[in-house]
Amino acid sequence: MDILSLFVVVPVLTILVLVFTKGLKQARIVSMVGSTIQLGMAINLVFAYFKERAINKEIMVFTKDYVWFEHFNIHYALGVDGISVALLLLTAIVVLAGVFISWKTADLPKEFFISLLVLATGVYGFFISIDLFTMFVFYEIAVIPMYLLIGIWGSGPKEYSAMKLTLMLMGASAVLLVGILGIYFNSNADGGALTFNILEIAQVNIPFEAQKLFFPLTFIGFAVLGALFPFHTWSPDGHASAPTAVSMLHAGVLMKLGGYGVFRVAMFLLPAGALHWDWFFIILAATGVIYGAFGALKQTDLKYINAYSSVSHLGMVLFALLMLNKTAWNGALMQSLSHGFMTALFFALIGMIYGRTHTRDITKLGGLLKVIPFISVIYVIAGLASLGLPGFSGFVAEMNIFVGAFQNEGMFYRVATIVSVSAIVVTAVYILRVVGIMLMGQVKNKEYLELQDATWYETTGILLLLIPIVGMGVAPLWLSDMLLESIQPFIKGVL
Amino acid sequence: MNFSNFLLMRHEILLLAITLLLLVGEIFIRKSKKSSLVHLAIFLFGIHTAVGFFQIEESSIFGGSFQTNNLIHFFKNVLNIGVLILLLQSADWIQEKIVNQDRGTEFFILLFTSLLGMYFMISSGDFLMFYIGLELSTLPIAALAAFETTKRISSESGIKLILSAALASGVSLFGISLLYATSGSIFFNDIIEVIASTNLTILGFILFFAGLSFKISLVPFHFWTADVYEGAPISVASYLSVISKGAAVFILMILMFTIFKPLIHVWENVVYVIALATMFIGNLFALRQQNMKRFLAFSSIAQAGFILLGLITGTQLGTATIVYFVMIYIFSNLAAFGVVQAISLKTGKENMDDYNGLYRTNPGLSLIMMLALFSLAGIPPVAGFFGKFFLFTAAASKGYYLLVFLAVVNVTISLYYYLLVIRAMFIRKNDDPIPFFKNKLYMRMGLIITVVGILVLGLYSPLYDYIYELSGIYN
Numbered sequence: 001m002d003i004l005s006l007f008v009v010v011p012v013l014t015i016l017v018l019v020f021t022k023g024l025k026q027a028r029i030v031s032m033v034g035s036t037i038q039l040g041m042a043i044n045l046v047f048a049y050f051k052e053r054a055i056n057k058e059i060m061v062f063t064k065d066y067v068w069f070e071h072f073n074i075h076y077a078l079g080v081d082g083i084s085v086a087l088l089l090l091t092a093i094v095v096l097a098g099v100f101i102s103w104k105t106a107d108l109p110k111e112f113f114i115s116l117l118v119l120a121t122g123v124y125g126f127f128i129s130i131d132l133f134t135m136f137v138f139y140e141i142a143v144i145p146m147y148l149l150i151g152i153w154g155s156g157p158k159e160y161s162a163m164k165l166t167l168m169l170m171g172a173s174a175v176l177l178v179g180i181l182g183i184y185f186n187s188n189a190d191g192g193a194l195t196f197n198i199l200e201i202a203q204v205n206i207p208f209e210a211q212k213l214f215f216p217l218t219f220i221g222f223a224v225l226g227a228l229f230p231f232h233t234w235s236p237d238g239h240a241s242a243p244t245a246v247s248m249l250h251a252g253v254l255m256k257l258g259g260y261g262v263f264r265v266a267m268f269l270l271p272a273g274a275l276h277w278d279w280f281f282i283i284l285a286a287t288g289v290i291y292g293a294f295g296a297l298k299q300t301d302l303k304y305i306n307a308y309s310s311v312s313h314l315g316m317v318l319f320a321l322l323m324l325n326k327t328a329w330n331g332a333l334m335q336s337l338s339h340g341f342m343t344a345l346f347f348a349l350i351g352m353i354y355g356r357t358h359t360r361d362i363t364k365l366g367g368l369l370k371v372i373p374f375i376s377v378i379y380v381i382a383g384l385a386s387l388g389l390p391g392f393s394g395f396v397a398e399m400n401i402f403v404g405a406f407q408n409e410g411m412f413y414r415v416a417t418i419v420s421v422s423a424i425v426v427t428a429v430y431i432l433r434v435v436g437i438m439l440m441g442q443v444k445n446k447e448y449l450e451l452q453d454a455t456w457y458e459t460t461g462i463l464l465l466l467i468p469i470v471g472m473g474v475a476p477l478w479l480s481d482m483l484l485e486s487i488q489p490f491i492k493g494v495l
Numbered sequence: 496m497n498f499s500n501f502l503l504m505r506h507e508i509l510l511l512a513i514t515l516l517l518l519v520g521e522i523f524i525r526k527s528k529k530s531s532l533v534h535l536a537i538f539l540f541g542i543h544t545a546v547g548f549f550q551i552e553e554s555s556i557f558g559g560s561f562q563t564n565n566l567i568h569f570f571k572n573v574l575n576i577g578v579l580i581l582l583l584q585s586a587d588w589i590q591e592k593i594v595n596q597d598r599g600t601e602f603f604i605l606l607f608t609s610l611l612g613m614y615f616m617i618s619s620g621d622f623l624m625f626y627i628g629l630e631l632s633t634l635p636i637a638a639l640a641a642f643e644t645t646k647r648i649s650s651e652s653g654i655k656l657i658l659s660a661a662l663a664s665g666v667s668l669f670g671i672s673l674l675y676a677t678s679g680s681i682f683f684n685d686i687i688e689v690i691a692s693t694n695l696t697i698l699g700f701i702l703f704f705a706g707l708s709f710k711i712s713l714v715p716f717h718f719w720t721a722d723v724y725e726g727a728p729i730s731v732a733s734y735l736s737v738i739s740k741g742a743a744v745f746i747l748m749i750l751m752f753t754i755f756k757p758l759i760h761v762w763e764n765v766v767y768v769i770a771l772a773t774m775f776i777g778n779l780f781a782l783r784q785q786n787m788k789r790f791l792a793f794s795s796i797a798q799a800g801f802i803l804l805g806l807i808t809g810t811q812l813g814t815a816t817i818v819y820f821v822m823i824y825i826f827s828n829l830a831a832f833g834v835v836q837a838i839s840l841k842t843g844k845e846n847m848d849d850y851n852g853l854y855r856t857n858p859g860l861s862l863i864m865m866l867a868l869f870s871l872a873g874i875p876p877v878a879g880f881f882g883k884f885f886l887f888t889a890a891a892s893k894g895y896y897l898l899v900f901l902a903v904v905n906v907t908i909s910l911y912y913y914l915l916v917i918r919a920m921f922i923r924k925n926d927d928p929i930p931f932f933k934n935k936l937y938m939r940m941g942l943i944i945t946v947v948g949i950l951v952l953g954l955y956s957p958l959y960d961y962i963y964e965l966s967g968i969y970n
Contacts, residue, residue, distance in 0.1 A: 069956045071815075071963050072888065133884075137875040144874050147914060151922040159922060163914060170874075170910055174903035177884070181891040181899060213896075 002064050003041075003048060004078040007088065007124040010038055011117045018117070024109040028099065031113040035096040038120075042092035049085045050482075059199060059489045060130055068134075073195045077131035082486035083263075083333055084127045086479065087256060090340045091127070093464055094252040095120045098245035100461035101348050105153065105243075112153055115145040116245065123253055132180050132196040132265065136173070139261070142254060143169045143225075146238070146246070154241040161241035168234040169225060176221025176261075182214035183269055201269050208272050215273025218266040219281060226258025226318055227311040228281075229288030236295070239307035244351025247303070251310045252344035256336045259317045263329070267321065268490055274324060279412060282322045286416045288315030293426035297433070302350045302360040305434060306343065309386065312423060313339045319420055320401040323408055329487050330480060331400025337479075338385070338393035338472055345382045345465040349375055352458055353438075356451045362434055367443035372453045376439045378462055383431040385469050388424055393472035396480075398424065500556045503563050506547055506571050507614050513539045514607045521600040530590050532599045537582050537937065540607075544575040553968075555620050559682050562620040566965040570745050570818060571614060576944075577738050577825040578610055583941030584833040585730035587934075588840050593642075602642065605635035606734065613742040617749070622671045622681040625746065629667070632742065633660045633710075636735060640727035652726025659709065659719045667706025673699030686754045697761055704762070710743035712796045713803070714772040721780070724792035729839055732788055733832035736795040741821045744802055748817050752809055752969045759809050766807045767898060773800030774905040781912045787835045787845050790912070791828070794871060797909055798824055801883060804890040804902055814966035816889040819959055820882035823870065826948035827879050830867035833942050834860050841932050847916060852925030857932070861920045863942055868913040870949045873906050878953030885959070 014034030021027045052061045060079030068074045080088070098116065105112050122142025129135040143166070150162035180196075186206045188194050195201060224231040235255075239247045267274045292312025299305045313335065320332035352375055353368070354360050369376040385392035388399075405417040443449060454462065472479060501508070517536055524532055547568075555562035593599050612631025619625035637660060641653025671681070677696045678686045690696060709716040724732040755762060777797030784790040805817040837860060839845050854861040870879030883906065887899045934942070952958060 070960055071812075072885070137880070140875045140880070144869070147917070148921055151918060159918060162922075163911070163918070166914065167907060167911055171904075171907040174907050175900070177887065177903050178891075178896060178900045181888060182896060184888070185891055185894075217900075 004128045011121040027109045031099045039092040042089045074133045079130040082482035094344045097461040097464045098248045100457045102245040103457040119145045130198045149246045150242045153243040156241045158241045161237040165234040165238035172224035179214045179218030186210045211270045211273030215270045222261030227314045236307040240303040247347040248344040252340040285319040289420045289423045293423040296430040306346045323405045328404025335397035338397045362438045365438045369439045387428040391473045396476045559620045560624045583937045586937035609635040639731045648726040652723040663706045663709035670699045670702030714776045721792045725788045729836040770803035778908040805886045812889045815963040816885040823878040823882040827870035830945035834864040850919045851923040852928035853920040872910045872913045881953035
């Protein structure tokens with residue numbers, strides 16, 4: 001069994017074992033063991049990747065190719081590069097953290113963990129595939145469990161949020177389908193055979209008219225998942241109604257599929273289309289950055305604040321991707337990773353606070369630093385990372401994004417960059433506002449004096465997420481080099 | 496014409512023999528052991544299905560009236576499997592309700608005779624055989640729709656079906672007669688040679704197409720569908736939605752890709768508009784349905800709209816994707832109808848609200864329903880996704896990107912109403928949920944076969960490759 005297929009096989013095996021478990025205790029132990037094994041595999045992959053890179057200069061390594069539907073030239077084709085490896089590691093960490101945070105799921109625990117792992121399988125499969133059809137299959141497998149996860153285990157207007165999220169995301173993937181078919185039927189433009197393989201299609205000069213038509217479809221298809229304004233409306237309600245681990249996985253990992261898809265498919269395969277349409281989507285992305293930041297400023301519900309914050313940060317990812325240069329792309333990918341850890345950490349902390357105080361309304365909370373110091377301090381750290389304090393991952397990412405974006409000459413790009421940079425200030429405001437109101441000051445409710453600080457499983461989840469944030473902030477170069485090396489062939493394609 | 500030629504009609508002869516055996520056999524079954532009639536019927540039909548898999552050669556008899564080739568043979572086998580699953584699912588209902596009234600044999604005879612008509616319809620080599628098959632398949636179904644004589648709604652559905660079917664057949668026949676007028680022959684092979692795009696031919700085609708579209712429930716010939724499905728017994732509704740529709744789609748596809756191929760510039764646009772209308776109307780009406788049978792009726796109408804995306808191509812890819820999709824659709828829809836039937840038989844409840852909280856009491860049935868609905872909606876990794884994806888690929892291969900875009904919009908709309916059922920079963924709570932019940936052996940077998948089909952047929956790619964090879968016949 002090759003090293004990459006294991007990423008799909010191990011979660012599926014975990015699910016099969018889960019089917020036979022009875023009760024919460026068995027379910028969570030099995031899920032934890034399975035997720036730990038996956039984390040081990042992801043870390044192993046990083047080292048194996050570096051070893052392989054030293055000798056293999058292909059764009060994708062560890063490639064495997066099995067013919068699936070011969071007449072359509074659909075293959076079960078796998079391959080990774082530095083970017084995929086980094087994102088696989090992100091997924092493994094967030095999934096394991098999510099399992100720990102869900103340690104006390106009471107209602108239908110077996111089904112919860114199974115749905116969570118189906119989502120994880122879809123995400124892993126998406127990152128390792130290099131055939132458009134296979135990518136699409138895994139993409140939809142990753143999205144569909146969200147309906148049950150939010151609908152059964154969520155809170156608040158969960159039915160409404162679940163339905164809105166599922167329909168908007170599946171609608172986007174439907175639009176993506178048209179884009180993929182358009183790419184497929186133009187993949188023989190140089191006289192070869194029709195193919196779904198990304199690497200082969202990248203060699204073909206798809207005619208400009210086709211690129212112009214299919215780039216928006218493909219971009220929107222992926223970018224809706226990356227919270228592109230104005231298709232981001234599924235995100236605040238979806239995240240707020242979802243249970244903690246689901247929000248962590250969704251905002252932390254699933255939404256990264258959007259940015260990755262934009263990069264891997266829309267821009268790699270349709271570069272002329274990207275150059276033609278970039279101004280339009282830059283406007284939307286920049287609007288999303290500002291809109292998300294101001295939206296977070298107004299909210300009083302912790303989860304909504306974090307959801308709008310995610311819209312803003314992911315808007316930055318799309319913004320940077322659209323700048324079409326090396327530094328900006330490096331920044332976009334680092335932002336994807338950094339934001340993944342950060343938002344997962346935020347949602348985990350919010351879940352812990354909610355579990356103790358039974359409210360997410362910051363006006364009702366206060367003085368938590370005195371009562372639950374560990375959770376509060378970690379919240380402050382996460383907040384500082386989110387607003388881009390040097391020493392944490394957020395700074396490295398955002399600096400790369402804005403330096404790269406500003407490199408583009410032309411009044412339009414520079415103005416857009418300045419507009420987006422101003423969101424940093426708004427971010428600082430809404431983060432510090434929450435820290436001030438919720439963590440500092442007087443304890444508002446006498447009952448809170450009795451609250452317990454983090455349990456062992458919560459601490460483990462927190463640390464799993466905190467270490468990469470600090471690590472990326474303090475020692476980013478190994479990661480940055482790995483990403484830059486893999487961005488290089490893609491840049492050549494665009495230019 | 497010698498004996499070996501008759502063996503080309505193996506399916507038909509065997510089915511006729513089974514029907515007659517059942518007719519006569521009832522006399523020999525003792526009063527006390529009446530249920531053995533059902534066992535006998537399922538056993539005989541199982542043998543018939545198994546024997547059907549032996550290879551057949553490509554030839555024609557009766558002077559070209561009856562023709563077989565590998566694709567037609569494959570499709571007959573698919574229909575057989577569908578009817579077998581249907582029998583397994585209906586066995587408990589027949590035993591409890593029908594055999595008691597001494598009407599068991601009638602049910603089987605009518606069902607098998609209708610299937611026999613379909614065999615003749617899809618193996619036809621001229622319009623006379625086609626029409627005989629069409630009528631032979633329709634009339635028994637109308638009787639079956641009215642089978643529950645104690646319920647008014649059943650008689651209503653029977654009347655609606657027979658009157659509209661008679662009108663549709665008449666219109667079709669008129670179209671056929673015009674085609675005969677312009678081409679001078681009723682044999683398909685002769686018509687192919689002389690057909691030209693004259694006004695009278697096009698008129699004949701339109702009338703013929705309209706009559707056949709009735710059977711497929713295309714808009715605007717779909718008005719009978721919801722009422723008939725709601726009134727008829729669930730087995731009959733399943734049969735109509737899956738077998739009857741599948742056979743009609745198949746023969747329509749064959750005729751349009753062979754004798755009407757020269758008229759493609761005429762019917763391309765017709766199919767385009769009807770595809771859009773069918774998908775949208777089917778989906779929009781399904782949104783509001785509360786009765787599970789009407790719900791599945793409108794869902795079937797929308798699925799037929801998707802099939803037209805393959806029909807618009809006129810190529811080998813179109814043929815292959817249509818046959819593949821119909822095969823998967825048979826399994827998905829029978830799974831959904833099977834669950835509805837199991838619940839209806841046990842509790843008499845057919846409303847979506849009664850399904851609230853079903854997962855907590857009957858997890859197995861809920862999961863089967865979820866798989867069936869995901870397959871109908873086109874969610875990977877179940878088979879329905881592959882069927883839909885390949886249909887869209889076929890349409891895109893001819894450049895119909897706007898049509899594919901509107902089709903995927905419809906997929907999203909359809910996902911909404913399929914999720915409504917899942918919401919009821921998994922998310923909603925119920926103070927008085929349907930209590931846990933165990934299904935008997937036949938129903939369980941019927942459901943398990945459909946689940947295996949849904950899970951395997953999509954992922955197992957050699958099957959699609961095989962169908963694609965067979966589809967080369969018509970190009």
